[in-house]
Amino acid sequence: MPQELLDGRSSDPALMGWMKGNPPPPERRIVPSRADHMRFPMIRWSYSNMRQFLPTVRIAASGKGSPLPRATRADVAEVRFVPTGQADPIRFEESLVEGFTDGIMVVHRGEVVFERWFGVTGPETRHIAFSVTKSFVGTIARLLIDEGRLDPSNSVSSILPELAQSGYGNATVAHVLDMTTALDFSEDYGDPSSGIGAYSAALGLTPRPEGYAGPRDLCSFLAGIRGDGSAHGAKFTYRTINTEVLAWIIARVEDKPFATVLSERIWQPCGMLGDGDLIVDEIGTPFAGGGLNLRLEDLAKFGEAIRTGKLPQGAIDAIRGGGDPAKFDPVRYPQLGGWSYGSQWWHSHNRNGAFSARGIHGQTLWIDPAAEMVVARFASHPTAANGANDPWSLPAWAALAAHLKP
């Protein structure tokens, strides 16, 4: 079957038999030197097994975390919603396979009311979170700001002199945190010549081309970023490199590897059930913009910790304040009208005050304070950009919230 015709059901990685057998037959192998691990439909398997393809470091759990209580509700599967641009409603459960979901957990008032697993993904799987990782980084930055260890008005170059000559030279921590830097760097996942392609080669996420002479670590790459000539702070532009700079700032301020800070500041306080895997470059720099792999329930636990104030309230309040909707780009995000980006989180500013962490290919952490609901979802959608699955997922979260809200 031509790959472009594979849907959520026919691309099931267990069904397709990726990496099955000892060794797997040649036609079922996912080979990182061919970049198979980043191509559909192989991503349906690889996104649940990234440490097998790339170097990683351990994000240490305390070993004392407990599972979220279960209170399964059969009615959740039956919630119906109309996908954006469609005429007919669809059952929530039915929408999951359509959306190339690998695992999903709906938590209401701290209890897991709905949970489904697909393909090769299960409770112990460490699935890649992609840019959901950014919201972990932003949350740590907010914790440090709340403690007075980091000043958002400080210049990046006062903390990282290595970036003084780069486009970050005259940016502040706040510009980086809210992604309002003005840089000559494009992030188009469909364009191999975009900045994100060069970034991926520096990081080693994808194989480097023959004769590659570019940077071989993230810090060198970041030092080469130029400004776009305009002033920082005017508008939000989504650029993963901002998160790399933010994680670098955090490591420098704390004088510890970012992985250690992530364990101390998030993993242990949240009582995560298992270690996480964080992808690193050749010299151990974390892929903080998208390289976290974790258990789905641990993602849900992170959402619950934010929702219930298990992390310090000052930091949570600052996160929940959101970004400035006036700086948001309505042309680039037609489905996210009225939203903002702040503290590395996406804010809907809807009536329920819902905000979310979003990663390519459908990774989601959706926190709806009014509905007392958290949704954690891993997916391996064939299209990287979330515009492809938002028509299904955003109405789904809204319908779930309406159903569960008291």
Added chain:
Amino acid sequence: MPQELLDGRSSDPALMGWMKGNPPPPERRIVPSRADHMRFPMIRWSYSNMRQFLPTVRIAASGKGSPLPRATRADVAEVRFVPTGQADPIRFEESLVEGFTDGIMVVHRGEVVFERWFGVTGPETRHIAFSVTKSFVGTIARLLIDEGRLDPSNSVSSILPELAQSGYGNATVAHVLDMTTALDFSEDYGDPSSGIGAYSAALGLTPRPEGYAGPRDLCSFLAGIRGDGSAHGAKFTYRTINTEVLAWIIARVEDKPFATVLSERIWQPCGMLGDGDLIVDEIGTPFAGGGLNLRLEDLAKFGEAIRTGKLPQGAIDAIRGGGDPAKFDPVRYPQLGGWSYGSQWWHSHNRNGAFSARGIHGQTLWIDPAAEMVVARFASHPTAANGANDPWSLPAWAALAAHLKP
């Protein structure tokens, strides 16, 4: 200081500052594409952090393991012994730095009586075990033989038809298990043109040379191994590739990835404290001959499980039976007179019936049944071959056993 003059103290990786800083300064980086992670003195850091350099899979712990009880005895540090070929005795504790020890644990009657950590290695560190891994593989083979799931008299090719045309074509499982295969493959860690160099390139443990056109996975490499013209079974010759074949046999017989079998058969029954990291090649084949990274206490727990019969007794008895000393090579192992190799374990056949798992650069699991003692040690000795540290370690284990034996 010239690297060849660095001793156990001056090569301390924390002191040398390897990978310290965010990012580490260029002169303190360990870069896998330069093979730094396999060169002294960088190995003093890298051997405690291998997953950061290489792809790995998780060996899942149950999460229910408990630490060994502690009963620290100050007298153990004071045990004295005379290193082979030396005139003067040395204190046990003093010998540890001399031996480039990273961590050591002495367990007597199930209690940890002595424990020391050095450099960057600590209780949660997953340190590479190198060929100590082989004894895990051999133990699993013995478990399967004990259950009748694997017949040692069966031919390798009846289980792995892929190897029918190789030098393994007419070998049996027993030949592989006891390493009495007759193959055209040399394992000299000092010679880059030896078979072990080609093996390392196929595995991806070290960077492949420019224009490399050889095998890119272990199974393809193994299929290319030729016999040496003599008959299998006549003598013991240490070859890591035998363990790779054995792990492949285990995966095929169990129809599961080797990592899953290792978790089910060893990690969970032994109540390991933490997950292990197993290095894999480009298509996920485990580096079963030496790629296990685990906590030192989990290595000690494995030893205790073997010593106390926590694993099935039939398998343990078969392991403890040892190999045939008449097939051992006294010329190659002048310090191991009277020993044998059997079931992927090294057997001293001394009065205490001590046997051990041994890995390059000083990795050791020493089990002394009569002294009711287990010693687990991780090290990063500059010389790969254990002949370099045996003059210190073998008399040390003997002195400890004499001291602790009732």
